[in-house]
Amino acid sequence: MRYHSPLTFEAASRVAAGASGVTRFLAGGTDVLVQLRAGSVTPDDLIDLKRIPGVGSITREGDGGWTIGAAVSGAALGATPGLVSDWPGVVEGMGLVGSTQVQGRATLAGNLCNGSPAADGVPGLVAAGATATVVGPEGRRRMAIADIPAGPGRTALQPGEVIAAIHLPARGAQGGDAYERFIPRTEMDIAVVGCAVNLRLDGDTIVEARVALGAVAPTVLLVEACAQAIVGTRLDEAALDALAGAARAAAKPISDKRGTAEFRTHVAGVLARRVAVTAYTRAKGSRAQGHRAKGAAQ
Amino acid sequence: MWVCTQGQWYIRQMCAGVLGLEASQLRVTPSEIGGGFGGKTTIFMEPLALALSRKAGGRPVKLVMSRSEVLRATGPTASASMDVTLGMKSDGTLTAARAEFRMQGGAFPGAPVDMALFCCFAPYHIPAIHHLGYDVLANRPKCAAYRAPGSPMGAFAVESLIDEMARELGLDPLAVRRTNAVREGMKASYGPTFARIGLEEVLDAVSAHPNLQVPLGPNQGRGIATGYWFNHGGETSVSMAIGEDGTVQVSVGTPDIGGSRASIGLMVAETLGIPYEDVRVNVVETGALGVNEPTHGSRATFASGKAAVVATGQAIREMCRRAAAAWDIDPEAVTWRDGAAHPAGENAGRFEPMTIAEIGASMGKTGGPISGHHEATPDGVGASFGTHVVDVEVDPETGRTTVLRYLVVQDAGRAIHPSYVEGQYQGGAAQGIGWALNEEYVYGEDGRLQNPIFLDYRVPVASDLPMIDTVIVEVPNPGHPYGVRGVGETGITPPLPAIANAIHAATGKRIRHLPITPAKIIKAISG
Ligand SMILES: Cc1cc2nc3c(=O)[nH]c(=O)nc-3n(C[C@H](O)[C@H](O)[C@H](O)COP(=O)(O)OP(=O)(O)OC[C@H]3O[C@@H](n4cnc5c(N)ncnc54)[C@H](O)[C@@H]3O)c2cc1C
Numbered sequence: 001m002r003y004h005s006p007l008t009f010e011a012a013s014r015v016a017a018g019a020s021g022v023t024r025f026l027a028g029g030t031d032v033l034v035q036l037r038a039g040s041v042t043p044d045d046l047i048d049l050k051r052i053p054g055v056g057s058i059t060r061e062g063d064g065g066w067t068i069g070a071a072v073s074g075a076a077l078g079a080t081p082g083l084v085s086d087w088p089g090v091v092e093g094m095g096l097v098g099s100t101q102v103q104g105r106a107t108l109a110g111n112l113c114n115g116s117p118a119a120d121g122v123p124g125l126v127a128a129g130a131t132a133t134v135v136g137p138e139g140r141r142r143m144a145i146a147d148i149p150a151g152p153g154r155t156a157l158q159p160g161e162v163i164a165a166i167h168l169p170a171r172g173a174q175g176g177d178a179y180e181r182f183i184p185r186t187e188m189d190i191a192v193v194g195c196a197v198n199l200r201l202d203g204d205t206i207v208e209a210r211v212a213l214g215a216v217a218p219t220v221l222l223v224e225a226c227a228q229a230i231v232g233t234r235l236d237e238a239a240l241d242a243l244a245g246a247a248r249a250a251a252k253p254i255s256d257k258r259g260t261a262e263f264r265t266h267v268a269g270v271l272a273r274r275v276a277v278t279a280y281t282r283a284k285g286s287r288a289q290g291h292r293a294k295g296a297a298q
Numbered sequence: 299m300w301v302c303t304q305g306q307w308y309i310r311q312m313c314a315g316v317l318g319l320e321a322s323q324l325r326v327t328p329s330e331i332g333g334g335f336g337g338k339t340t341i342f343m344e345p346l347a348l349a350l351s352r353k354a355g356g357r358p359v360k361l362v363m364s365r366s367e368v369l370r371a372t373g374p375t376a377s378a379s380m381d382v383t384l385g386m387k388s389d390g391t392l393t394a395a396r397a398e399f400r401m402q403g404g405a406f407p408g409a410p411v412d413m414a415l416f417c418c419f420a421p422y423h424i425p426a427i428h429h430l431g432y433d434v435l436a437n438r439p440k441c442a443a444y445r446a447p448g449s450p451m452g453a454f455a456v457e458s459l460i461d462e463m464a465r466e467l468g469l470d471p472l473a474v475r476r477t478n479a480v481r482e483g484m485k486a487s488y489g490p491t492f493a494r495i496g497l498e499e500v501l502d503a504v505s506a507h508p509n510l511q512v513p514l515g516p517n518q519g520r521g522i523a524t525g526y527w528f529n530h531g532g533e534t535s536v537s538m539a540i541g542e543d544g545t546v547q548v549s550v551g552t553p554d555i556g557g558s559r560a561s562i563g564l565m566v567a568e569t570l571g572i573p574y575e576d577v578r579v580n581v582v583e584t585g586a587l588g589v590n591e592p593t594h595g596s597r598a599t600f601a602s603g604k605a606a607v608v609a610t611g612q613a614i615r616e617m618c619r620r621a622a623a624a625w626d627i628d629p630e631a632v633t634w635r636d637g638a639a640h641p642a643g644e645n646a647g648r649f650e651p652m653t654i655a656e657i658g659a660s661m662g663k664t665g666g667p668i669s670g671h672h673e674a675t676p677d678g679v680g681a682s683f684g685t686h687v688v689d690v691e692v693d694p695e696t697g698r699t700t701v702l703r704y705l706v707v708q709d710a711g712r713a714i715h716p717s718y719v720e721g722q723y724q725g726g727a728a729q730g731i732g733w734a735l736n737e738e739y740v741y742g743e744d745g746r747l748q749n750p751i752f753l754d755y756r757v758p759v760a761s762d763l764p765m766i767d768t769v770i771v772e773v774p775n776p777g778h779p780y781g782v783r784g785v786g787e788t789g790i791t792p793p794l795p796a797i798a799n800a801i802h803a804a805t806g807k808r809i810r811h812l813p814i815t816p817a818k819i820i821k822a823i824s825g
Contacts, residue, residue, distance in 0.1 A: 182696055182698070182816075184698060184735070184736050184756060184815065184816055185736065185756055185758065185759055185762050186759060186761040186762050187759055187761055188753070188759050189753070189756065190753065190754075256748075257740040257748040257749045257754050258754065259817060260817050262817070262821075263697075263816065263817035263820060263821075266820055266824075267696055267816075270695045270696055
């Protein structure tokens, strides 16, 4: 195994593009190193990204958006109050990953590129409409996060491409997001179903929504029918029922050791309802400045 | 050979058998053990390490099984299916019982169907009983002993049915158990006659516990179940010796998997009348004692403890003789108390007490080393009953069960080291909660285990559990000098039915297949 620690993403990309065997980027290493120790994936080239200047920074952009470096840990996200207040759903997804120790290392980009359909950090990014800066042999490009997962363990990144940063749009007024997962235990488990909702209100009415489901298909799903079920509503019972129905209709899960397809489909609806209520409550809370709503609007 | 095992002599015997060695040529040292739970009472790949070492000209060989190998190859408990028929009068009196159990533990006989049957009706006085068991052989992974082998499955069937019948008759499930509870002098369901046992005391302590008064909210339910374990004597050999400074070392052959060294040390210290800190209990290798059975059947504190107390009595008699010789009086005129020999009374003469430290310091000149040794397959085993009460809340939308409150009440005989006893009670409950709710071996169509890691073999994590409340009931076992019964296994016998009964109370649904996963609950609620 060859270990590389390039100082630029362009250099990292060159190493990856020139490598012919098994290649992995090393961010937090909470997937890569575990797979290495278990003997399931032994890279020929391991390219550590953490020496590249700026990979550990979280930056608020002039337009109110956020740029998150490729090596920012889940714990660092949670320790950035402005980000927590703008995108609590994104932050709480990474806050569910593993344990305190794992969160001290695990990154959003690693969570995305490991390619697990059950990744907890990804639905929140997709619902938020996040994008990534990708550096490759052909130069830099922006990709929607939603376009990156390609199947279990696979991404749409081309050989030699590496994510340099993840970008969240400006939160803007009256927006809220949330993420929740179902696991049979309280922690240290893999999502049986995950759901993220991001919405914006005008008064009490939802005017924009994005709903993402995890662990119910080979990749995270951005479900347009779920958004349609709640846009134009005040998230009343009928809207919630329609949302749950749309989530169940969109879910295409498999039965495996972590849950049956039937159960996953059912829970997708339950979670969509619950998460939408949380996001709605947060959106209303963010309107009343400095005053966060307590409890869910049920 | 160094092995993490519950029974170094079993390892010796089996390795010698497999490799054609003489037993005396092999010394097996048990290493400090993390958990045993029954799985470490047999060999897995140990003979291979010996064979490899032989091939390598006697060089050291270390073999370690990965977690996945342990889950794939060491054997879970047997799988089981049970049919139970009970006769119950409208006042709750049990009249007759029939059980047909089928247990499957792989290609060779050995599934614990006998013990499951023996335990399942043991808490109750039932005039007519019929047991039928099948040890089913199948091309599946082998099974291994697992904490109270068979008893939890038997209890799951019988205690669930008692609960259902009590509810149907409008009776309090706890009162039904009290009505039918066995006591001293009654014939046990599986044959023998019970000596002094503590089931009635356990049920009384349950009734008095404040957890039973806590009001329940929506989607919450309370479940009760009782369980039984025989406890065990078994081949036992123990030595103890007085040191030259009057401290004491005890050599036992039963690996410590739950605090037995501390408990045995406390009993020896109490017998000698010296501080606990002056007694050191060591678990020794096969060359140091006669054959000991493993630490299994909840026997270590009972059997090694009983032998240690007898051995200590021998050393005390010898120390009294040394004092008698020094004082030039009859040994019968010397008594032992508070860590010293004393003249038995006025007539024996006036001598300053001779302490264990003084006797130890001079023993080289007064007749040589002083020690005690006892070996036996002890009788006087005291059976133990426990009753658990659990409150759960079931999320009706996701089927997820949260354990709100959990009470373990169990007869310990005498709790020599109460916090270790409590640890056994809590550990049994936690292990049972995992078994009841989430733990399962998932096999694929190809017959391979799908979840051989702790990520997917879902044992409870700390945040899944409430603080487990315990009540230690003490009805001393007359068959042990300090009243010990054994506490390791009874604690895992009631959780499966207690939780199933609580889920029934919370949801109105009786789920007869373990584990009671969220998916099964949702299916039952919506079906
Ligand atoms: C005990 C434990 C519990 C866990 N629990 C959870 C959980 O609850 N939920 C969950 O979703 N995950 C969980 N995980 C998995 C893991 O922690 C996450 O997927 C984590 O976010 C991965 O991030 P990382 O920085 O450690 O990635 P790494 O291990 O460094 O990399 C993972 C993959 O991403 C690629 N990669 C990394 N950075 C980049 C980049 N910038 N550009 C392109 N490719 C890149 C690597 O080549 C590799 O294939 C758990 C892991 C452990 C060990």
